[in-house]
Amino acid sequence: MSPSPSTPEWPRVGSGIDVHAFGAPAPDATVVLAGVRIAADAPLEGHSDADVVAHAVIDALLGAAGLGDIGTRFGVDDPAMDGADSMRMLREVVTELRAAGWRPGNVDVTVVAARPRVAPHRDAMREALAIALGIAPDAVSVKATTTDGLGSIGRAEGIAAWAVALVVGGERPGPVVAAE
Numbered sequence: 512m513s514p515s516p517s518t519p520e521w522p523r524v525g526s527g528i529d530v531h532a533f534g535a536p537a538p539d540a541t542v543v544l545a546g547v548r549i550a551a552d553a554p555l556e557g558h559s560d561a562d563v564v565a566h567a568v569i570d571a572l573l574g575a576a577g578l579g580d581i582g583t584r585f586g587v588d589d590p591a592m593d594g595a596d597s598m599r600m601l602r603e604v605v606t607e608l609r610a611a612g613w614r615p616g617n618v619d620v621t622v623v624a625a626r627p628r629v630a631p632h633r634d635a636m637r638e639a640l641a642i643a644l645g646i647a648p649d650a651v652s653v654k655a656t657t658t659d660g661l662g663s664i665g666r667a668e669g670i671a672a673w674a675v676a677l678v679v680g681g682e683r684p685g686p687v688v689a690a691e
Contacts, residue, residue, distance in 0.1 A: 521679065545564040571674040576613045
């Protein structure tokens with residue numbers, strides 16, 4: 512339910528994580544991060560376009576609004592999701608949030624990858640996320656780090672992304688009464 516003009520908006524915070532492994536090396540391979548295609552030695556494997564950033568943001572938003580997770584909406588068993596555009600999925604989730612009385616406030620993403628370098632693409636990723644979320648680019652943060660060679664990500668076997676999202680709206684919950 513949307514708040515009335517006199518009702519304060521209540522914030523909620525959610526977090527999301529996604530990891531995809533690299534597939535076999537391929538000429539002209541790209542990875543998709545926040546809807547931005549980036550040249551890579553190998554594509555990421557996944558049922559959709561394997562956009563770890565979009566997937567982590569989707570889970571963070573759904574979690575913040577108490578609306579489940581990405582798997583409940585876009586299952587890997589659904590043939591329609593084969594190669595699906597993850598930014599389209601993100602836009603669908605934002606529409607669902609708004610219908611439930613929530614709107615994105617801000618999003619903070621950390622990409623963990625040994626390759627490819629994210630820094631040259633950060634601004635394009637922020638802009639693409641801001642457009643999909645319907646918020647200003649300064650309400651979107653995209654950071655990148657490595658694991659300094661530790662673990663599967665450090666060995667460049669895949670890419671991970673963590674996201675935190677703030678949603679605002681809804682109504683303040685009433686008091687919780689413990690069951691006897």
